[in-house]
Amino acid sequence: MAQYVFHPAATRGFADHGWLKSYQTFSFAGYYNPQRINFGALRVLNDDIVSGGGGFGEHPHDNMEIISIPLEGELKHRDSMENAAVIKPGEIQVMSAGTGIYHTEFNKDKNKAVKFLQIWLYPNKRNVQPRYNQINIDNNIKNVLHQILSPDPMDEGVWIHQDAWFHKGDITAGNTVAYQIKKEGNGVYVFVISGSLIVDDHQLDTRDGLGVWDTRNITITASTDAVVLLMDVPMEVDF
């Protein structure tokens, strides 16, 4: 029987560093809530706003799969593997941090804020060779869940070291889409980027999250025009 955990937007952790405002679904940095640690392999879901000209100076990461999805504005990335890129809405960036990588992330615009989701997943293998990739995922076809991430380098979207699949959909009001969880033992975390929708009788609004597991299928009906991100992840993680 399907199980659910609901994370209303207003219950997220919040950090205000002036140049950075970060809404955190799961415990992160100074935000610690033992009831909000992870959803299976999904460990971090941060909804970040970086002011014009602001950004994260050089800092390290290791042993996490780090995904960035810009929502508004553009983000400049540089890393210790000599990757230098700008990511913008309609694109997705992935870093497999593995044995360790340093990077910086700055708002490309000096005046307007950049808004993006930063998502971390536990990897299914520690100490992998670090890697970086970004691709365009822009798709104008509405009422379809488009795959933007998977474990398979040959499949659609970016790939990561984890049995996880991400889908993004732009659903118009009144329409319903169905999603089948890709792997036995996975659950799916539904994050509403904008709008209102109903997931299996659960009402969700902008920036709400709903984790669903012990089922294979969910249905999503848009109450208003909505943009949704589905993160299909293993529920059991070998720490």
Place this chain on the structure above:
Amino acid sequence: MAVCTTPSILAVIQRLINNNPNWQCTGAATLKDVIQYFNQQPFDLVLLGSGLTEQEERALIAHVNQKTPLVKHYGGGSGLLNCEIMQALPV
């Protein structure tokens, strides 16, 4: 004790932990260092970061787990560190 074979990342982890006046962190970059330090003093917690081989990790876990809680550290920086320590140490 924090274990990580990349000196610069280990230094970041140590600095972040030592910023908390209630915590004190010793850094170890090799399995040999871990065993040496364990022979010198007790630790409340071991954070196992990146870089050891699978064999070294198994040896470390076997050596440490009998004496001290061990947590695999993920992230290499400040994001998950506080939570990992708070979950592992008794209140």
